[in-house]
Structures are given as C-alpha cells and as structure tokens.
Amino acid sequence: MLTPDQRDQFHRDGYLVLRNFVEAPDVATLLMRSKTLLQEFNIEDHPLTKFTTGEDDHVGDAYFLESGDKIRYFLEEDALLDGKLTRPKEFAVNKIGHALHELDPAFRKVTLQNERMRELVRDLQFHRDPVALQSMVITKQPQIGGQVGEHNDSTFLYTDPPSALGFWIALEQCTADNGALSFLPGSHLTTPITKRFVRVAGGGTGFEPLVAPEVAEQVAMQSKASADKYILETCEPGDLVLIHGSVLHKSERNTSDKTRFAYTFHMIENVGAQYDEKNWLQPTADMPFSRILV
Numbered sequence: 001m002l003t004p005d006q007r008d009q010f011h012r013d014g015y016l017v018l019r020n021f022v023e024a025p026d027v028a029t030l031l032m033r034s035k036t037l038l039q040e041f042n043i044e045d046h047p048l049t050k051f052t053t054g055e056d057d058h059v060g061d062a063y064f065l066e067s068g069d070k071i072r073y074f075l076e077e078d079a080l081l082d083g084k085l086t087r088p089k090e091f092a093v094n095k096i097g098h099a100l101h102e103l104d105p106a107f108r109k110v111t112l113q114n115e116r117m118r119e120l121v122r123d124l125q126f127h128r129d130p131v132a133l134q135s136m137v138i139t140k141q142p143q144i145g146g147q148v149g150e151h152n153d154s155t156f157l158y159t160d161p162p163s164a165l166g167f168w169i170a171l172e173q174c175t176a177d178n179g180a181l182s183f184l185p186g187s188h189l190t191t192p193i194t195k196r197f198v199r200v201a202g203g204g205t206g207f208e209p210l211v212a213p214e215v216a217e218q219v220a221m222q223s224k225a226s227a228d229k230y231i232l233e234t235c236e237p238g239d240l241v242l243i244h245g246s247v248l249h250k251s252e253r254n255t256s257d258k259t260r261f262a263y264t265f266h267m268i269e270n271v272g273a274q275y276d277e278k279n280w281l282q283p284t285a286d287m288p289f290s291r292i293l294v
Helices: 004-013 024-040 105-111 115-124 213-225
Strands: 015-018 071-075 093-098 130-138 148-151 165-170 181-183 195-199 205-209 231-233 240-244 249-251 262-269
Touching: 004 015, 004 115, 024 071, 024 093, 024 105, 024 130, 105 130, 105 262
Parallel strands: none
Antiparallel strands: 015 240, 071 093, 093 130, 130 262, 148 249, 165 240, 165 262, 181 231, 181 249, 195 205
C-alpha cells in the first residue's frame, strides 16, 4: 500500500497525501449521502448549537457532549443572527458528527468495512490495535465556512502517550479559496502537546494545561515564528490525507462560492495508550470505540 519513501515522508513531515485513495463511486455516494442528511435533519427541534474553535468559546453543551454515538448537526457561527438562521439549513451546517462511521451504512463501508483502509493501517505501522472514533463531515459552507486556527488533533483526542491519527478524505475539490488544509511539516517532532480538551466539572468543556505556562508560551512563540513555513495542500475528490496527531495544521475561511465537503475520522491506540474519562468524547456501553484490525 505504501512505499518506503511514503512511510518515511509521513514520519518526517507528520502528514501524507494519498491521491485517489477512495474510488470515485464511493466518493460520490458519500457526498450524496452528506447532502441528503443535510436536507433531512429537523431544524425545528435543533438547539442551534454552533461549532466554534475559539480558545475561550468552545462548544460544550449536551447536544455536543452526547454526540459520540449519534449523528448530529453543528452550525456555522455566521449562520445565526439573533437566534435565527441567516440562510437555508442545508447551507448553515458546519459539520455532521460524530458517529457516522458506525450509524450510516455509506460511511461505515468506507471506514470499518474497507479492506483497503485496513491494509493502509497495517502498512503505516503507526498503531498496533487501533480503534476508530469521531467521524465527521465538514462542509465549509460558501462565504461563511469558518477559519480553523493552528492546532493538533491530540489536543482534542488525548491519550497517554499521544496516539491520535486523522484520516481526512476530500469529497469535493479543496483549494486555497475554499479552505484547503495547510500543514507545518515536521512540527509533530518539535511541538509537544501543551494542553488537552476536557469535560469540566459542572458541565461544558475547557482546556487543561499539560505543561508549565512558560513552556506553553515558548511553544506558542516558536509556532508563530514558523507561520511562513506552512504548506497548503490542495486536494481532489478521493484524496486521503493522513494526519499525525501532533502535527500542526489549519484551514482558512471559505471565501468562495463553493462548498468544501470532506469526511474525516480518527484512530487512537487501544493497547498501551490510555484514553480517560476527561476527554469530551466518550464511548458508551452500546457503542464502544470500533476496532479496525479485526
């Protein structure tokens, strides 16, 4: 599945783009299913939960925290004004999540019933016994698709030691105008995980520091100094991007008139890495995290 050069590139850069990994018929099915879900969801009983990535304003209501075993819809920040949608519901959603890989047959087929995906996981040799969690369709709506600032995924899916790995599949063309991903190559080797996203006492979410404040400040300064070293990775439908849980990446606001649908899910290590009750996303008795290498 992977050449030695590709494996070395992933370990060196912290990410790897695999062109045409998902076949065109499956991409078309996932895109069509995503749009159907947007059309079918009921806005009338929706709590109008927005998805935001701000440091001090991260989403943390029950609709979000209890979505690990459901398919739920999170709105763009700019899609609401005075508690009302500013556009049709299909063009107001930021993302659909977080159990698409378990509950929707089209997404389950590509994620859990995909021998090609299992071969890739074995060949990458990143996990011994991976489990899948947090699957999402991210829509990046025209004109309002929000910026996602510099971050690494292990902050939000923390294990000890860190083991998160992202699988990001383009369902539409991803360009500089509609919010393609950008990466800071090699940052997974130089940037420690300085905080983790947790459930806080009394409800909601927040960030718990993992290093001393002076260390976190030093890391932030180093990242700021490297801002001009980010590489934009444009993608075509079917391209898969493997994302190391510690590599810094981001995406800009969608300023175009085109959506940027992508399907993404994550894996963590099931053996030798602790995923604890502090994490915002929790498995349930009816839906434990899904083993990949059965």
